[in-house]
Amino acid sequence: MQQVFKRPQSLKDVQTHFCPGCHHGTIHRLVADAMDLYGVQDRTIGVASVGCSVFLYGYFDIDVVEAPHGRAPAVATGVKRARPDSFVFTYQGDGDLAAIGTAEIIHAANRGEDITVVFVNNTTYGMTGGQMAPTTLVGQKTSTSPYGRDKSKDGSPIKMAELMAQLGGVAYSARVAVDSPKHVLEAKKVMREAFGYQAQGKGFSFVEVLSACPTNWGMNPLKANARIGEEMIPYFPLGVFKKEEA
Amino acid sequence: MSKRLFVKGNEAAAMGAVEAGCRYYFGYPITPQSDIPEYLSRELPPLNGEFIQAESEIGAINMLLGASATGVRAMTSSSSPGISLKQEGISYMAGAELPGVIINISRSGPGLGGIDASQSDYFQCVKGGGHGGYHIPVLAPNSVQEMYDLTMHAFDLADLYRTPVMLLGDSVIGQMKEALIPNPRPVRELPAKGWAVRGKSGAEQRVVKSLFLGDGELEAHNWHLHAKYQVMKEKECMSEEYETADARLIVAGFGSVSRIAHTAVTMARAEGMKVGLFRPVTLFPFPEQALAQTAARAGKVLVVELNTGQMVEDVRLSVGAAAQVSFYGRPPGAGSLPSPEELLEVIRKNYDETAR
Numbered sequence: 001m002q003q004v005f006k007r008p009q010s011l012k013d014v015q016t017h018f019c020p021g022c023h024h025g026t027i028h029r030l031v032a033d034a035m036d037l038y039g040v041q042d043r044t045i046g047v048a049s050v051g052c053s054v055f056l057y058g059y060f061d062i063d064v065v066e067a068p069h070g071r072a073p074a075v076a077t078g079v080k081r082a083r084p085d086s087f088v089f090t091y092q093g094d095g096d097l098a099a100i101g102t103a104e105i106i107h108a109a110n111r112g113e114d115i116t117v118v119f120v121n122n123t124t125y126g127m128t129g130g131q132m133a134p135t136t137l138v139g140q141k142t143s144t145s146p147y148g149r150d151k152s153k154d155g156s157p158i159k160m161a162e163l164m165a166q167l168g169g170v171a172y173s174a175r176v177a178v179d180s181p182k183h184v185l186e187a188k189k190v191m192r193e194a195f196g197y198q199a200q201g202k203g204f205s206f207v208e209v210l211s212a213c214p215t216n217w218g219m220n221p222l223k224a225n226a227r228i229g230e231e232m233i234p235y236f237p238l239g240v241f242k243k244e245e246a
Numbered sequence: 247m248s249k250r251l252f253v254k255g256n257e258a259a260a261m262g263a264v265e266a267g268c269r270y271y272f273g274y275p276i277t278p279q280s281d282i283p284e285y286l287s288r289e290l291p292p293l294n295g296e297f298i299q300a301e302s303e304i305g306a307i308n309m310l311l312g313a314s315a316t317g318v319r320a321m322t323s324s325s326s327p328g329i330s331l332k333q334e335g336i337s338y339m340a341g342a343e344l345p346g347v348i349i350n351i352s353r354s355g356p357g358l359g360g361i362d363a364s365q366s367d368y369f370q371c372v373k374g375g376g377h378g379g380y381h382i383p384v385l386a387p388n389s390v391q392e393m394y395d396l397t398m399h400a401f402d403l404a405d406l407y408r409t410p411v412m413l414l415g416d417s418v419i420g421q422m423k424e425a426l427i428p429n430p431r432p433v434r435e436l437p438a439k440g441w442a443v444r445g446k447s448g449a450e451q452r453v454v455k456s457l458f459l460g461d462g463e464l465e466a467h468n469w470h471l472h473a474k475y476q477v478m479k480e481k482e483c484m485s486e487e488y489e490t491a492d493a494r495l496i497v498a499g500f501g502s503v504s505r506i507a508h509t510a511v512t513m514a515r516a517e518g519m520k521v522g523l524f525r526p527v528t529l530f531p532f533p534e535q536a537l538a539q540t541a542a543r544a545g546k547v548l549v550v551e552l553n554t555g556q557m558v559e560d561v562r563l564s565v566g567a568a569a570q571v572s573f574y575g576r577p578p579g580a581g582s583l584p585s586p587e588e589l590l591e592v593i594r595k596n597y598d599e600t601a602r
Binding site for chain 2: 041043044045062063065066067068071074075081083085087104
């Protein structure tokens with residue numbers, strides 16, 4: 001019998017620690033699939049960020065270096081410049097990348113570092129208990145925006161994929177979601193495309209993934225999934241915002 | 247025959263780094279150390295190295311973290327306010343046991359302060375600086391020659407102990423020009439970097455991290471780091487003595503002020519006073535034993551610093567009750583370097599008190 005579906009080689013055969021309904025497991029799988037596609041597992045160095053995703057070395061069977069909060073793009077810069085033959089990606093949440101690490105992501109992208117950035121946007125700080133993030137939607141209640149995010153006071157949610165597309169050093173920038181089988185399949189295609197840019201030495205690639213945090217959103221997994229389509233996608237449109245030809 | 251060059255201290259450090267095999271530099275401009283990135287931006291690319299002017303000191307130290315994690319020799323440099331920003335990364339590197347060299351041509355503070363010579367960051371550099379209770383070796387050159395030699399030594403210490411190492415100078419040491427003989431790097435057996443991330447290539451996964459959440463894991467890691475610091479204290483202390491054999495008063499100072507003190511001690515000797523100089527070259531590990539012995543013999547130590555009293559605490563801890571310790575300091579401020587005559591006067595006062 002032909003095997004048509006299996007665990008990617010780049011993923012370890014272990015259970016994840018993530019909360020029920022969390023999408024990190026799905027996104028890990030998409031990243032591993034892209035690594036497998038280009039056969040780069042053996043020369044990949046992953047950069048783990050601070051937050052729920054810090055444990056990625058427990059799930060990916062690759063070499064990993066841990067970065068301080070927000071600094072993953074700078075760490076990845078050092079790794080890639082020192083070892084240009086390695087395949088380097090960062091995996092960062094919205095608090096990490098769009099708040100404390102804004103300078104690092106913008107400048108690594110602008111320098112056109114030949115790395116791939118996976119940006120997991122669930123509109124909240126997950127590990128620290130659901131505080132307001134730079135991507136928290138206007139009106140969204142969090143543990144530090146108990147009255148709902150107020151645009152006049154807290155500003156607007158940052159659209160990172162669009163922002164990245166404006167920078168000269170960026171070769172590829174896209175936003176996907178993982179709330180439905182259709183979107184997951186689209187995300188798989190985009191993730192492969194983004195990793196392909198680095199695999200072919202074409203420069204900086206960026207994938208924003210809209211995902212759920214049922215625990216901190218105070219929703220069951222199904223409701224949380226639904227929220228991505230109902231509230232997040234209307235503000236954070238899906239699509240490829242930049243795709244530089246080789 | 248060795249050639250003799252006439253260069254600035256900052257250039258000498260950059261040259262020492264290149265001689266030590268450093269090919270990766272990440273930095274951000276700040277006075278009075280910008281000659282270092284300027285020199286390396288010119289010299290590294292032809293050596294197939296990389297120079298990156300980072301977006302900030304934070305970016306630079308984390309690029310160093312990433313490069314060092316792959317096993318290459320890499321460095322950054324900055325000055326006091328920039329070092330404050332780098333402390334987060336230094337703490338992470340200490341926690342993850344990553345080598346790397348950080349040159350700090352310190353300036354005066356607090357805050358923006360000024361660019362004149364100062365030793366007011368002794369506590370920050372020697373006592374950890376960042377969070378988490380770690381130490382890093384801190385080397386304090388007092389000449390252009392030492393900027394070169396100790397930079398090479400710093401890279402070896404970093405690899406030997408898997409730790410960030412700081413070279414602590416100031417604007418006097420960094421900006422002055424004097425003779426330099428480019429010595430070859432001392433040969434020292436260094437461990438292989440089997441821990442470095444390079445991509446698995448069929449081997450076991452390697453992870454460079456400072457997060458230890460398992461039961462007792464972090465405590466064990468901290469005891470491991472502590473043990474490493476004890477080995478450094480035993481094996482890596484460096485100090486210099488001048489005219490201490492029969493001295494009844496020891497003047498203690500590091501870095502730039504030690505040169506002024508050296509002149510003052512020579513002047514005191516000419517007046518018949520039995521005065522000597524003790525100069526710590528490593529500030530961590532602090533040369534406790536050597537100082538304690540010399541101090542006990544003399545009975546009195548006068549600590550001189552370009553601050554209001556920081557290293558004097560380590561001197562007191564080192565000598566205990568074996569000698570009396572007094573202090574003379576000048577906090578930072580334009581023109582506040584003490585002259586040799588000024589220190590001679592302080593020596594006279596303290597020496598007379600000894601005689602009584």
